[in-house]
Amino acid sequence: MKLSRSIVLLVFAVAAVPMLLLLSVTTLASRRALLAGARQLVVERADRLRLRVGDRLDGTLEALDAEARQTRWQELPDDGRLRKLHEILAQREDLLAVGLLDPEGHPLPGLAVTAPGGDPGLPAAEAEAAGRVLADVGRTTFGPIARDAAGRGRFIPLVAPLPDRLLAHGKARVGYLTAAVSLAGIDALLAQRPYDDGTEALLVDPDGTLIAARGPLAAPELAAVRTFPIVQALARDRAGLEQSQEVRTAEFEMPKGAAAIGAYATVPTAGWGVVVEQPKARVLSLVRWVQREGVLGLALGLLLSVVLGVLFARSIVGPLRRVVAEALDISRGIFGREIKLGKRNELGDLVHTFNYMSKQLQAYDSENRGLYETLEKGYLETIVALANSVDSKDSYTRGHSQRVADLSVAVGQELKLPDRTLKHLFYGGILHDIGKIGIPDRILLKQAVLSDDEMKVMREHPVIGAAIVEPVAFLAPAAPCVRHHHERWDGNGYPDKLKGTSIPLVARIVNAADTWDACTSTRPYQAAMGYEEALAVVRRLSGAQFDPDVVEAMVRALEKWRAAGRPVVAAAGGERPRLVVSG
Amino acid sequence: MAAGPMRKALIADDDALIRAMLGSELRSLGFTVIEAQNGDEALELYAKEHPDVLFLDLLMPKLNGLDALKKLRADGAATVPAVLVTALTRDTVRQFEVDGVKPDAYLEKPFRLKAVAKIVKQIFGDGAEVDQAGS
Numbered sequence: 001m002k003l004s005r006s007i008v009l010l011v012f013a014v015a016a017v018p019m020l021l022l023l024s025v026t027t028l029a030s031r032r033a034l035l036a037g038a039r040q041l042v043v044e045r046a047d048r049l050r051l052r053v054g055d056r057l058d059g060t061l062e063a064l065d066a067e068a069r070q071t072r073w074q075e076l077p078d079d080g081r082l083r084k085l086h087e088i089l090a091q092r093e094d095l096l097a098v099g100l101l102d103p104e105g106h107p108l109p110g111l112a113v114t115a116p117g118g119d120p121g122l123p124a125a126e127a128e129a130a131g132r133v134l135a136d137v138g139r140t141t142f143g144p145i146a147r148d149a150a151g152r153g154r155f156i157p158l159v160a161p162l163p164d165r166l167l168a169h170g171k172a173r174v175g176y177l178t179a180a181v182s183l184a185g186i187d188a189l190l191a192q193r194p195y196d197d198g199t200e201a202l203l204v205d206p207d208g209t210l211i212a213a214r215g216p217l218a219a220p221e222l223a224a225v226r227t228f229p230i231v232q233a234l235a236r237d238r239a240g241l242e243q244s245q246e247v248r249t250a251e252f253e254m255p256k257g258a259a260a261i262g263a264y265a266t267v268p269t270a271g272w273g274v275v276v277e278q279p280k281a282r283v284l285s286l287v288r289w290v291q292r293e294g295v296l297g298l299a300l301g302l303l304l305s306v307v308l309g310v311l312f313a314r315s316i317v318g319p320l321r322r323v324v325a326e327a328l329d330i331s332r333g334i335f336g337r338e339i340k341l342g343k344r345n346e347l348g349d350l351v352h353t354f355n356y357m358s359k360q361l362q363a364y365d366s367e368n369r370g371l372y373e374t375l376e377k378g379y380l381e382t383i384v385a386l387a388n389s390v391d392s393k394d395s396y397t398r399g400h401s402q403r404v405a406d407l408s409v410a411v412g413q414e415l416k417l418p419d420r421t422l423k424h425l426f427y428g429g430i431l432h433d434i435g436k437i438g439i440p441d442r443i444l445l446k447q448a449v450l451s452d453d454e455m456k457v458m459r460e461h462p463v464i465g466a467a468i469v470e471p472v473a474f475l476a477p478a479a480p481c482v483r484h485h486h487e488r489w490d491g492n493g494y495p496d497k498l499k500g501t502s503i504p505l506v507a508r509i510v511n512a513a514d515t516w517d518a519c520t521s522t523r524p525y526q527a528a529m530g531y532e533e534a535l536a537v538v539r540r541l542s543g544a545q546f547d548p549d550v551v552e553a554m555v556r557a558l559e560k561w562r563a564a565g566r567p568v569v570a571a572a573g574g575e576r577p578r579l580v581v582s583g
Numbered sequence: 584m585a586a587g588p589m590r591k592a593l594i595a596d597d598d599a600l601i602r603a604m605l606g607s608e609l610r611s612l613g614f615t616v617i618e619a620q621n622g623d624e625a626l627e628l629y630a631k632e633h634p635d636v637l638f639l640d641l642l643m644p645k646l647n648g649l650d651a652l653k654k655l656r657a658d659g660a661a662t663v664p665a666v667l668v669t670a671l672t673r674d675t676v677r678q679f680e681v682d683g684v685k686p687d688a689y690l691e692k693p694f695r696l697k698a699v700a701k702i703v704k705q706i707f708g709d710g711a712e713v714d715q716a717g718s
Contacts, residue, residue: 344691349675356642363644 003320004313011309012302019301023294031287038261038283039249042199046263046276047247049201052189054268057142060094060181061158061269065140068160068177073100078111081174085113088179096155096180097122103165103175105134111174121149126180129157134176142270145183145205155180156270183211190214198282200254202228202275203267208235211272221255229253230262234273241266241273254279319347323354335362376474383431383475390436394445396523397433403570405429407513407557412506414553420477425506427469428481432510435465435482449525459494462486481506485514488545500547508547512538512554515545520569531562531569590707591615591632595625595651596640596668601692605638605668608699622646626654634663636706638690641669641679649676653684664706666690 067088073081085098096119099112112123129146143157158179165175190203190212200215208226225231230252234241237248247265254260254277262277322339329337336359341351387401408429412422436444439461443454450458466483469475484498484507491499493511503511519534529537535555542551558568592614596602606616617632619625621644629637637655639648646654652665667686669676670693688702 344670344672346672346675349671352642352670353675356647359644 004317007313008306008309011305015305016302019298023298027287027291030290031284034283034286038278042261042263042276042278043247043249045201046265046274050265050267050274053186053203056185057269061140063092064158064160064177064179068162073162073174074164081111089113089115094182094185096182097126098179099123099127100174101127101130101176101178103173105131119148119150119153122180125149126157126178130159130178133159154183187212197278199276199278204231204273206271230264230275230277234264234275238266252277319351323350326354326358330358330361335365387430387434390433396521400517401430401433403517404432404510404513407516408509410557411509411513411550411553414557424477425509427475427478428506428510429513431465431469431478432482432485432514433461434468435461438464463495480504481510485510489547490544508550512546512550517570589613589615591634592636592638593617593625593628593634594638595619595643597621597643608696612700612703622651625651629655637663637665638668639665641667641671647679649679649681649684652686653681656684666702668692
């Protein structure tokens with residue numbers, strides 16, 4: 001994998017792992033804390049509600065119980081009894097009606113009072129409801145919730161047995177004091193503004209019928225309170241709860257299947273139950289908020305870490321790439337190029353050291369080149385001296401090799417040959433007659449026409465020359481030039497009778513230059529030709545002895561020399577050209 | 584002018600700017616300054632001039648600063664204090680050390696001129712400052 005990608009991934013992972021861990025731990029911990037808090041809250045709410053309802057009911061019950069015990073009902077005349085009933089009704093706002101029953105539980109005619117504006121049928125209904133609970137009454141007791149005669153208003157019947165109801169008296173005997181207790185107070189307790197956290201509180205009677213509710217549930221849902229799992233749990237545990245007066249808590253399903261945390265308990269007095277539930281979703285909404293914000297923060301954090309990772313990766317990979325590029329340059333022989341990096345760290349050190357290495361290599365390289373050039377130059381000087389000594393044997397050929405070499409290079413330049421080939425051409429020009437060193441002087445310097453045998457020996461000089469040059473590594477490329485500089489375009493040359501383009505180009509060039517120099521030099525067998533005359537000779541031989549393209553190029557080169565004022569004929573200057581080693 | 588003979592500092596660095604900066608600061612501290620452009624020159628100049636302190640660049644041509652110092656130490660310049668001027672971190676410099684030859688102080692490039700004075704003071708004690716006061 002690429003280094004930059006590895007770095008970015010690593011930075012990303014280093015950032016992501018702890019952030020994810022933190023987020024999940026935070027989520028889990030806050031979830032646990034919130035659920036524990038919610039459980040405590042529902043328990044507290046259920047307990048408070050239970051006690052407040054219980055207090056209210058107890059108050060009424062104790063008041064009526066006191067009236068039943070402390071008033072001497074048996075001794076009072078009927079108008080006194082009625083007055084007392086009015087008194088009791090006036091004292092307590094939560095009483096809708098009060099009345100007296102005989103020891104068998106039947107209403108005593110005329111001895112019932114209704115609160116002002118109350119339903120006139122209420123006392124009768126109340127007496128009837130009270131009568132239904134008398135069987136087991138030995139103490140003051142609430143009965144089940146009842147409705148008035150018209151079936152509209154709801155009330156709780158309360159029955160208080162008189163202590164002396166079983167004793168004989170002269171007057172009409174009174175057995176019980178009863179009252180219809182309003183539910184308004186209880187309703188008011190629950191009808192406060194609903195909880196703002198989705199909590200539902202319910203007050204149910206022992207049958208599981210709803211008495212009052214506080215919370216977001218609507219009437220259709222409340223109609224089915226009896227089927228709520230928590231209400232059923234309450235009914236199941238009722239006996240135990242009444243005994244222990246504790247609040248129990250558990251998780252339940254609310255209507256529509258929502259999970260909820262619930263608490264339930266019984267009210268101390270009337271045998272009612274209290275139920276408080278809060279949907280878990282509402283409890284955990286904070287967790288979801290934490291998660292949402294956390295994920296957002298995580299995304300931002302990761303984005304930042306990626307950005308930082310990319311910057312960091314670049315700061316490392318950038319210099320490395322430049323070092324690689326520099327190394328490539330060095331491998332191509334380009335030294336001393338400097339990478340700029342102002343860092344004081346290992347990367348900076350790498351770059352500094354690398355630059356240093358590059359500069360040192362450059363120094364070594366130029367030192368080596370210098371040594372090589374000196375060596376090559378020395379070598380060449382030796383060879384040139386050798387060629388010169390061959391030329392010098394014959395006063396007619398002085399400077400010949402140098403001139404042939406110069407003209408050959410000029411022709412090569414006209415033909416746009418590469419520098420390497422020009423170098424070989426120069427060597428070839430200088431050395432083309434080196435083989436003459438192996439030709440006996442009597443033949444070489446003979447001032448008359450050579451015999452066939454002598455000519456045969458003379459014609460060996462290209463082969464001898466090539467054999468001399470070939471073993472020398474840096475002169476070897478000039479060997480073909482030396483061997484073939486007497487081949488002819490029409491195939492009638494020597495030593496190999498090569499023809500046309502099978503003759504190496506360098507040899508064709510040296511052949512033309514050699515002839516040009518011979519024509520324009522004074523030789524034992526001819527006087528030096530002038531420029532125009534020599535040109536005519538060369539042109540005539542174009543296509544026969546010479547490659548026509550080479551002739552064209554040579555003519556162009558000579559024209560340029562002439563235009564530049566450079567001597568184009570060997571004999572023109574009269575002065576012996578100095579042998580110079582170049583290029 | 585200084586009361587006694589002036590101290591002589593040799594700066595060897597291929598970077599002319601560094602030589603100029605370091606040289607002018609050392610002159611202002613009362614030194615005579617001689618300059619070399621590479622390790623070889625530094626050796627020659629040392630042999631001729633016998634400076635009192637050396638400021639050697641690490642990465643300079645021909646002979647790096649630590650190699651030059653190693654030769655000097657081997658050639659009998661056992662005690663002349665040497666300051667290695669380098670942009671490299673110490674860990675990398677350690678890789679250049681040969682036979683445990685270490686400079687007496689390091690001057691890290693890029694440096695503040697104050698650092699030069701501090702190093703001089705560290706090497707010569709308060710003497711250099713006295714020279715300066717007398718000059």
